[in-house]
Amino acid sequence: MAFGAVVAVLIGTTLSYVYPGAVSLLVNMLIVIYLINRFKWNAPPILAVSLIPFFVHTDFVWVIPASVCVSLIGLVLTLWIAHHVERIIPMQTRRASQAESG
DSSP: OHHHHHHHHHHHHHHHHHOOSHHHHHHHHHHHHHHHHHHTOOOTHHHHHHHHHHHOOOSSTTHHHHHHHHHHHHHHHHHHHHHHHHHHHHHHHHHHHHHHHO
8 A cells, every 4th residue: 555655646746747737637547546456456545645746736846755655654653563562462461361260
């Protein structure tokens, strides 16, 4: 998902800076939908992320892709921490129940 979102935002940023109009918006949507179907990316926000550069205008080209990358790194890090905490907590509850029974 994260890789697909980064690719989509890079495509959207490139197309919006080449020609910021309805035609490039349509081309962006068609390319991203093709990539979602081709690579079986199961993440609907990928298309939404690719549309951000068409509606948010910044002074620097790299701001939007960098923002998306940092946001996704934060999300993946949070999910990774939650996964490891989830693996630790059931072990502690199993140990407590085993200590009570035996």
